[in-house]
Amino acid sequence: MLFPALDVPAPRSAAAGTGPTAGPNSPGTRDPLGLLDLFGAPFVRDPYPWLDLLRSESPVHHDPVTGLWLVSRHEDVRHVLLDPEVFLPDNAQNAATPLPVPVLRVLVRAGFTLPPALANNGTASHSGLRRVVTRFFNARCVAAAVPVIERIADELLDAARSQLDSTGKSDLFTSFAQVLPSRVLMELLGIRGIDPATLIRWSDAALELFWGRPALERQLELAELVVDFHRWLTETVNGGTAPADSFIGELTRHRLPDGSPLDVATAVGTCFFVFVAGQSTTGQLIATALRRALAETGMWQRVACEAGLAEAWVQEVLRREPPVTTWRRVTARATALGGTRLPEGAQLLLMLMGSGSDPEVFPQPERMCPHRENIRHHLAFGAGRHRCPGASLAHTEAVVALRAAARHLPRIQPAAGAADAPMLGLLSFRAPLRVAVEQR
Template sequence: MAPTDEPSDDIHTIDFFRDDGAVADPYPYFDSLRTRCPVLREPHHDVVMVTGYDEMAEVAQDSKTFSACVSVTGPFPGFPVPLEGDDVSGLIERHRDELPMSDQLPTLDPPVHTAHRALRMRLITPKRLKQNEEAVGEIADRMLDTFLARGEGEFISEFAGPFTLLVIADLLGVPEEDREEFLDRLQRRPRAGGGIGSTGEGAMAHSPLEFLYGRFADYIEDRRRQPRGDVLTGLATARFPDGSLPDVADAVRVAANVFSAGQETTVRLLSSAFMLIAEHPDIQERLRAERGLVPNFVEEVLRTESPLKGDFRLSRIPTTVGGVDIPAGTTLMLLNGAANRDPRKFEDPATFDPARPNARHHLAFGRGIHTCPGAPAGAVEHGGAAALGEPPGERGESGGGGQERRRIGRVSQLLQDEGELQRGRLKPAELQTGLPLPVLWLGAHLGDRLTHRAPQRPLLLVELELHARPPPSRRTSGNTRKTRMPLS
């Protein structure tokens, strides 16, 4: 059957891409779409909205039928030429470089995507993740000391944003002396103009990746001239699977993608989780009593408040999704936040349940070859849960070594799975997903500060005045609030 073209009144009147109401709370709109049909064409921009869990997974896993060339921008500005005929693959290849962000990993298709993703995985090794995990504790403790001392603060700009940036800077080996400049250029300066994917009329003042391209080009060229045995030297000398040395520009794109991919999504996740435990003392107390629930709590936050609303695909040939006919050249939007609340997959999906048995089955970070680059960090879940159960300074002294060995083993397995995917011996659907790099590592340290009660230490109540902007999916007016956060 064809995509339903007869919308109900609410679907007809709400423009998801431009209406502020859909930004503040998109879930009634998602439910309305899904109730009609989980694969439904919206009337304003001719985009087929995929709100069903199985339907989204089907499209995300089929990179042969669906191109990711428009994944970042969708209908804004749209494809540069008319897409006509029963196979638009040739048009995609001839014109993809005219699309915004066409050099970035999320917009690439195989075989180029396969080579670039494999290059990225050569940067994320068990050894590097272990080193980064150690640095996360130091960064989190240092920033928490400063943030909590004043008793009030703007969580996103003063903690979550800088914290995430510094963690990824450490992962990629950005020199200590340069990190303050990264903070200044990428966090502190106001961003002028619209952004990539903006539906507003204003154009971008400059590429948001311009600074990263320039700095990482300098780093890579310097390390190729004078190798130093550091992380950036590994980045500069990493090779494609066929043994060829990438152009500097290719290595720069991979580094810039790793640096930028986890920034906004991780900040949204941290802000959602922080506001939830601040505003729901019953959930906070349950996490205090059952610290082993913290990893599943984070998964449930990802399910209920997906950091990404969705991304786009372009059908190369006529096909069907969930029994709905999709012509060649159709733009589809894969709505992570809607799929994660599909009642066919999640019982009572609007209810937040930190112990939900299948919370980890969410699609917050996609599925298939474009699964979130932070997936291997899902291995730290065990480490985060273990650390939450031990007083500060005693981690690893009561079986911690075994936990750590299992954690590193889990990282190794995920990296091995990634390699099997690149060699065609593992289906995209079988690739395991996980959390973005900083999240659960931070969880262990926030756990010490927010959920651990050492018996020799009295409970301390600190009143934090939160001026944090809620995540885009829950933005409302009057967001300044005071919340009593018990700390220990």
């Protein structure tokens, strides 16, 4: 079974010092990092003080709550990503918190299994599967997709503008940022027989179940949704009805290194990963890019018309506030990293967000500077063999979405209380869950 639970102790309670006021600078704290809770409200709301503290005080830090080694310096994170022989991807999609027996029963009874396919695949089959994916996300395909992205963006923004005209307010996350990537992905990959809202619900459920810390009752609800997602994928792959030139059609014809056809379980696992990554994380990126541009004085007007600014702004958002905040690796053998000895089997959490704010690489990292000389040196999409194959499409979608929104809705501003919007706070994903705007 993929997504085995990590063997971790129970989370600390708020009474133990992880309440809303706890943080690195709490008075009387002898060991601020002892208060770190990767799922806690203080970290989710404002992770930067914690990330700064990790880089300066303990750049390869063992977190006793999760059992993970937190790697926060850009140099160390990049080193790990570029050495897949020592730092294996095998744990990249393991469940972040233990799945209780009742939840495991739901998954097992439904035959839920996802063999290594892409992000967690260190075997010889990885390169071939990756080639199938990149056929749909290469530069030519992304360039050809721009008119599709623009058309869908225009449709969604027309609806948002109508809502603003009638009510004076709108949420650009649920009406635009969340929906655009799903519809684009469905058109590009030839996904049929499902509506975008269902695909979004399934994808978000997978992220929360496997990367979150939900209560048991919520885990059971999420498991049922994930099972529905997996069942639909399995039936679609098995059905033989997918068009030959669709993503699923290409997978069903793929051959493994030994010449054997790709098994259904691995094809389903590949689809599962691509469908989730191709819509949820891109929607999170768009939401963050919109929110940050609206909050920056004069930026909303400028990105609508200034050549190259939307592209640069999205790159800076990826550096400072990427939707994929962390990723995992496991050591193949005992090794050293950043001056720290790691045993064989050490579970690493690469702080991608922290690496983008490393002052040794990005001067004044807290400032949004869309024309930095080294703006593309961030690690938001990873690096090396497992760099995100959909990086170009995600960036392009965010650029088109930002520019289109600024042009269609020139008179909007953040709604009252927008700065306090709830945040998605999973182990590896962080983004605003609402982008509330109103007419000026």
